[in-house]
Amino acid sequence: MNQEYGQDDRFETDADEAVATRRDAGDAESSRASRGWWDRNADEYQNDHGAFLGDDRFVWGPEGLDEAEAGLLGPTEGLKGLDVLEIGAGAAQCSRWLAAQGAKPVALDLSHRQLQHALRIGGEVPLVEADAGALPFRDGSFGLACSAYGAVPFVADPVRVFREVRRVLRPGGRWVFSVTHPIRWAFPDEPGPEGLSVAASYFDRTPYVEQDERGRAVYVEHHRTLGDRVRDVVAGGFRLVDLVEPEWPEWNGQEWGGWSPLRGNLIPGTAIFVCERED
Numbered sequence: 001m002n003q004e005y006g007q008d009d010r011f012e013t014d015a016d017e018a019v020a021t022r023r024d025a026g027d028a029e030s031s032r033a034s035r036g037w038w039d040r041n042a043d044e045y046q047n048d049h050g051a052f053l054g055d056d057r058f059v060w061g062p063e064g065l066d067e068a069e070a071g072l073l074g075p076t077e078g079l080k081g082l083d084v085l086e087i088g089a090g091a092a093q094c095s096r097w098l099a100a101q102g103a104k105p106v107a108l109d110l111s112h113r114q115l116q117h118a119l120r121i122g123g124e125v126p127l128v129e130a131d132a133g134a135l136p137f138r139d140g141s142f143g144l145a146c147s148a149y150g151a152v153p154f155v156a157d158p159v160r161v162f163r164e165v166r167r168v169l170r171p172g173g174r175w176v177f178s179v180t181h182p183i184r185w186a187f188p189d190e191p192g193p194e195g196l197s198v199a200a201s202y203f204d205r206t207p208y209v210e211q212d213e214r215g216r217a218v219y220v221e222h223h224r225t226l227g228d229r230v231r232d233v234v235a236g237g238f239r240l241v242d243l244v245e246p247e248w249p250e251w252n253g254q255e256w257g258g259w260s261p262l263r264g265n266l267i268p269g270t271a272i273f274v275c276e277r278e279d
């Protein structure tokens, strides 16, 4: 972690009174909401999901797809000695796995509290507190970048993030990230049968916002269609190599929010984009 929060970075809010709505939310408002939300909710997140994630595994999402089997970052032997940037790293579980393969990961996250959990778990991975939209690294610092549900679903301008990732990657470097599968936006975010009927337009890109009594966002998620995501990847200067939609495995009986065996067996819950920097 490179700095403590200044008081002016925070704002007082009664997030318990937050009301859900759909409305526009720009970059600055989205980032501020994410930082506050993840600081307030990091303890619960790690408490609820830490065991499933494992302290030093690389899990791509609630389906439980493990990088050790998936190999989306390329052959494991290729990770040895590689400089890797993990974006929206949370408690840096994925970075710990990368370090165990001989890579040299850096774990970046916007949330101070998430990174405190990384310190609690331990290990040697350098931690950086920063926004994915303004990466504090020199051009060409990394050979690989990755993110398991970190930052991308929460930013208003994903192309800005992708351009930043491209800048800090070396030519030919891979950028692999997972997000909520766009089709989920058409359904209620419920794990049971009520989550199986279309309730909203897939094509409505209006962000999901929870806001406090003064109308300030305390949680924001941004929707992009599958086509939008592909166009964003290309606009960011990448070539799309693969788009992985993990199937729900038989061994996984756990629910994670709206992700459940019931829905996972019928509709995709996660999309993983495997990209390479265009030179």
Ligand SMILES: C[S@@+](CC[C@H](N)C(=O)[O-])C[C@H]1O[C@@H](n2cnc3c(N)ncnc32)[C@H](O)[C@@H]1O
Pocket: 031, 034, 035, 038, 053, 059, 087, 088, 089, 090, 091, 108, 109, 110, 111, 114, 130, 131, 132, 133, 147, 148, 149, 150, 151, 152, 154, 155
């Ligand atoms: C769903 S969690 C995923 C964390 C971790 N990758 C995992 O699999 O447990 C999303 C993470 O993205 C971080 N995040 C959200 N917006 C961000 C941004 N603009 N820049 C950097 N990190 C961000 C949050 O603080 C949070 O730790």
